Amino acid sequence: MKAGIVNDFKIRVTSSKCPLPRFSITIEALSPEPLGDAVKILAFKFPPSKAIYSQEQRAVTLRIFDRMIGIYENGLITFCAENLEEAKNLLKKIVKIIREAQKEAIVKGVPDIRELEKWSKLNPLELYNYLPKANCGKCGEKTCIAFAAKVLSGEKKLEDCNLLRENKYSNLVKKMIEKYGNRIVEALGWKKITY
Ligand code: SF4
Incomplete structure (x- = not known):
């Protein structure tokens, strides 16, 4: 030693x-x-x-x-x-x-322990619930579930899904913030939160 x-x-x-x-x-x-x-x-x-x-x-x-x-x-x-x-x-x-x-x-x-627990338990299927489910490929992934997995591995940012900015889907981010809080949604790569 x-x-x-x-x-x-x-x-x-x-x-x-x-x-x-x-x-x-x-x-x-x-x-x-x-x-x-x-x-x-x-x-x-x-x-x-x-x-x-x-x-x-x-x-x-x-x-x-x-x-x-x-x-x-x-x-x-x-x-x-x-x-x-x-x-x-x-x-x-x-x-x-x-x-x-x-x-x-x-x-x-400092994040509180509930935020940390939510963060560590996030998985692609949960995140998928807050994506447009359009499988349009505009983010560079063929499916929304593949995109969710890449966001959680740090290879993509939530902002890479342009559809989330469209009026039709903007409610999804609002719901995500209600469930997880601003800090987590920001950590997923959604930088300009205006809700
Ligand atoms: S851009 Fe958004 S809606 Fe289109 S495949 Fe990617 S995650 Fe799904």
Whole structure:
């Protein structure tokens, strides 16, 4: 086991417990201060398929940078890495994302636990209920259900469905906001909410 300081984080390096053979080490990095509510913001910065918030663990698990990264409110960050150099570079990227989340927490406030639960439970079939179901292909997907899956994987934005702006379908977004709230609908890629 090795230990050291990287970017003010105390890091502990152990042999990999990760399933992928390319990862040879596991990193535990402890922030000099707790990360607190920024962790909840992080759950919203990524689509539900890439971020799971656990109230019990007070942590978010992100599926980014080709691996799972655990970020805890107490300041602990855990992930697998190929080697120490790769781990240091990755830690810098993770810290950048966390700092952005901390700024967002100040500007937008922190999501409550009900919002986080709704966010993590969203699935393509639920989202499909709020799409025009026209299967017109204008968003680049052949069907609305395929579009819903792409929105939830972060590959498309809700705004990519132009039909949702037409009077005929505008009620769908209103209903979505009533059910999920502005924050979730914005996180799905609907930026200009005027309802
Ligand atoms: S543009 Fe909208 S209505 Fe058309 S296929 Fe895509 S999601 Fe469905």
